[in-house]
Amino acid sequence: MLRETVFMITVTLSDKKFNEKASAYIVLLTQDEVKDGVRSGAADVLQALWGDEEAVFKAHGFTGKNGSSVFQVGYHKEKAVPVVCVSLGDPSSSDDAVEDVRRACGTGYNLLKKTKAETISVLLPDAKTVGTTQSNLVEQATTIFHIASYAYTEFKSGGSAKKDTPWQPTIVLSGINKKHEKDVKRAEIIATATNTTRGFADCPPNIMTPQELADQAKKVAKDHGLTYTCFDQEKAKELGMGCYYSVAKGSSNPGQFVTLEYKGKKGAPTIAFVGKGVCFDTGGISLKPANAMSGMKYDMSGAAAVIGAMKAIAQLKPDVHVVGITPLVENMPSACASKQDDVVTAMNGKTVEIINTDAEGRLILADALVYAEQTFKPEAIIDIATLTGACAYFLGSFYAGLFTRDDALAGTLTSIGKKVGDKLWQLPLSDQYAPALDSPIADLANCGNQVYKAGATTAALFLGNFVDKKTQWAHLDIAGTDSKIPGTTYLGKGATGTGVRILVEYALSYGGK
Ligand code: BES
Ligand code: ZN
Ligand code: ZN
Numbered sequence: 211m212l213r214e215t216v217f218m219i220t221v222t223l224s225d226k227k228f229n230e231k232a233s234a235y236i237v238l239l240t241q242d243e244v245k246d247g248v249r250s251g252a253a254d255v256l257q258a259l260w261g262d263e264e265a266v267f268k269a270h271g272f273t274g275k276n277g278s279s280v281f282q283v284g285y286h287k288e289k290a291v292p293v294v295c296v297s298l299g300d301p302s303s304s305d306d307a308v309e310d311v312r313r314a315c316g317t318g319y320n321l322l323k324k325t326k327a328e329t330i331s332v333l334l335p336d337a338k339t340v341g342t343t344q345s346n347l348v349e350q351a352t353t354i355f356h357i358a359s360y361a362y363t364e365f366k367s368g369g370s371a372k373k374d375t376p377w378q379p380t381i382v383l384s385g386i387n388k389k390h391e392k393d394v395k396r397a398e399i400i401a402t403a404t405n406t407t408r409g410f411a412d413c414p415p416n417i418m419t420p421q422e423l424a425d426q427a428k429k430v431a432k433d434h435g436l437t438y439t440c441f442d443q444e445k446a447k448e449l450g451m452g453c454y455y456s457v458a459k460g461s462s463n464p465g466q467f468v469t470l471e472y473k474g475k476k477g478a479p480t481i482a483f484v485g486k487g488v489c490f491d492t493g494g495i496s497l498k499p500a501n502a503m504s505g506m507k508y509d510m511s512g513a514a515a516v517i518g519a520m521k522a523i524a525q526l527k528p529d530v531h532v533v534g535i536t537p538l539v540e541n542m543p544s545a546c547a548s549k550q551d552d553v554v555t556a557m558n559g560k561t562v563e564i565i566n567t568d569a570e571g572r573l574i575l576a577d578a579l580v581y582a583e584q585t586f587k588p589e590a591i592i593d594i595a596t597l598t599g600a601c602a603y604f605l606g607s608f609y610a611g612l613f614t615r616d617d618a619l620a621g622t623l624t625s626i627g628k629k630v631g632d633k634l635w636q637l638p639l640s641d642q643y644a645p646a647l648d649s650p651i652a653d654l655a656n657c658g659n660q661v662y663k664a665g666a667t668t669a670a671l672f673l674g675n676f677v678d679k680k681t682q683w684a685h686l687d688i689a690g691t692d693s694k695i696p697g698t699t700y701l702g703k704g705a706t707g708t709g710v711r712i713l714v715e716y717a718l719s720y721g722g723k
């Protein structure tokens with residue numbers, strides 16, 4: 211069984227703006243509409259259910275501030291139906307009007323949770339009003355209702371959401387032509403895979419060990435026709451993965467090195483995704499303090515994102531050969547653990563002095579990157595990792611760090627991130643910082659000299675030592691975006707599945723879909 215708890219919703223389309231049979235309604239409005247009169251279509255819905263919508267707005271003091279909402283029961287043929295209006299504020303002055311739509315959908319969904327409505331008719335704004343296409347609007351709304359419906363309840367017993375019948379509403383996107391059904395389908399595949407990733411990441415680390423995550427990847431592969439290979443830490447050592455092994459050997463749960471492959475058409479170009487899979491990061495011998503250690507089950511979020519992305523790619527079938535590589539370990543302090551001052555050798559022969567055992571992510575990624583290049587010779591590699599506190603500290607929760615020397619790749623990934631609502635911000639990968647990684651006795655230190663500061667950049671530069679300069683390569687630091695996002699309506703308390711949507715869209719764009 212997949213260890214995910216996904217409350218499946220269904221999204222459908224209807225040409226009609228007013229669906230009389232719906233058991234609840236969500237209507238998205240702009241501030242101007244709240245003030246000066248609601249657009250036709252939306253007005254028809256509200257007048258049919260509420261009578262005078264302006265009177266309802268007034269009674270609730272609803273002025274249409276971005277994100278604000280009104281919940282008011284309406285009547286249709288003497289039946290009471292909950293109606294929610296959520297305002298987008300002024301889309302023309304918003305720096306991300308489509309994100310406002312996502313959040314408004316989340317607000318509407320949350321407000322209707324307690325009603326357990328079976329069918330929710332949703333009236334989105336005109337795509338032009340929020341500066342996007344109808345296809346993207348449909349994709350974003352579909353995605354967000356799926357993401358909002360996720361709840362991690364695997365370990366709740368007695369009276370929990372799990373034991374109650376889960377709420378599984380049908381969402382009808384109203385006034386939308388059926389030709390957009392393909393957009394719904396595509397979004398559904400990607401959003402469901404995002405929820406799969408979230409289920410892996412939210413799972414506690416005593417359960418989601420390297421072996422368990424490998425088994426989950428194997429299950430995904432079996433269900434969707436991917437090739438699965440796995441070897442353990444001893445085999446990795448034989449292959450020369452001294453950096454990976456130095457982390458894996460500290461735990462009694464042996465490291466597993468997993469590769470998923472989507473073959474695509476014969477002769478298709480190859481791209482590789484590499485995800486950091488530290489199933490728990492104690493810091494190792496350089497032990498983290500207790501409050502910095504809690505939440506470190508999420509340190510496998512990069513690997514979980516790669517597995518989720520591979521699941522969606524297998525279903526969407528782009529014309530590209532995609533390899534997903536996930537080095538899985540636990541970073542533990544033990545009698546077998548690496549020590550500060552140890553020197554280890556990576557698969558490409560470079561030696562690394564371990565300055566801090568808590569900088570373990572870059573060690574396991576170093577060998578995974580070399581393995582990706584040597585084994586598959588990809589045109590492009592994207593790695594994704596909860597790599598540095600420095601990145602999370604700087605960018606917070608709304609942007610992941612993007613590091614690349616390739617301007618075209620930076621542009622592609624940044625615009626994909628903006629489109630799908632999983633945003634990236636490019637940070638420097640300049641060689642001026644490279645001396646921060648000098649070691650007096652080895653080729654490299656695993657931790658940047660503090661005099662240079664810029665911890666997220668020095669970590670990215672470290673990884674750059676394990677990728678051929680000719681390969682298109684980007685590193686995504688998701689340390690701040692993997693979990694516990696404040697102030698967003700559609701994400702719960704736990705994992706976000708960050709990166710899945712980006713990796714999938716990237717593979718689709720590479721494979722001409
Ligand atoms: N997994 C952490 C990074 C992290 C920190 C992720 C906070 C999410 C939230 C990583 O392995 C780590 O410990 N990095 C160190 C590196 C340092 C020792 C050079 C860090 O960022 O402090
Ligand atoms: Zn660490
Ligand atoms: Zn870590």
